[in-house]
Amino acid sequence: MEQRIIHACGHEQAHHLTGFESQQERKAKWLKTTTCRDCFVAEKRAEEVAAATSSSAAVSHLVLPPLTGTDRQISWASTIRIKRLAALTNPNNDADCCACLQVTDAKWWIDYRDLTDADLVAAATKASGIQNVTAVTASITDMPRTA
Known part of the structure; x- marks a missing residue:
């Protein structure tokens, strides 16, 4: 009824x-x-905007490299990355953020969005290590060979 x-x-x-x-x-x-539903949705959106503003302010001192992926992936992953980095940011020590800053793949941020902070840092360290090894390997293979 x-x-x-x-x-x-x-x-x-x-x-x-x-x-x-x-x-x-x-x-x-x-x-x-x-x-009502409209007021509920408006209230939730306002909360999300406030949280995003707070997270952006917390990571404003970091230089965030651009993400790679599709436009939709980049948009979603940017939100995730800022939120997670804000949770990891310590004014005295940004060491945990360093590994995370090396990861620029939007898909990675989306795939690992639900990890705990410690697991996220570990996964970022592993991913950034692999990316650095890949980059070094690529630069070595691109070098001209001298015999």
Whole structure:
């Protein structure tokens, strides 16, 4: 049954309530104490913007190399990287960030976004080590050979 509920934010919204009449009444009573969907989404977006601003400020002293990947990967990975680096940043010691700063593959940041801080640093150290070895190997193989 559809009911129009006036939420705590003052907005009216239609809700489809199912179940027994007592369940519908209980749900309607609860919905009146919550914000409407539009206000809820706006509140969450504002929280995300505030968190992103805070994270950006925390890593503003770091030089972030550009990420590589598709536009969508880069956009998503940039958000992840800034958030994770902000969590790792220590004003006295940015050593943990150094390995992470070496990783410029957007896909890597997306794939490893759920790791703990310690595991992320370990994975970044391993990845940056492999990237450095690959870069050194590539530069050696590109050198002209003298016999």
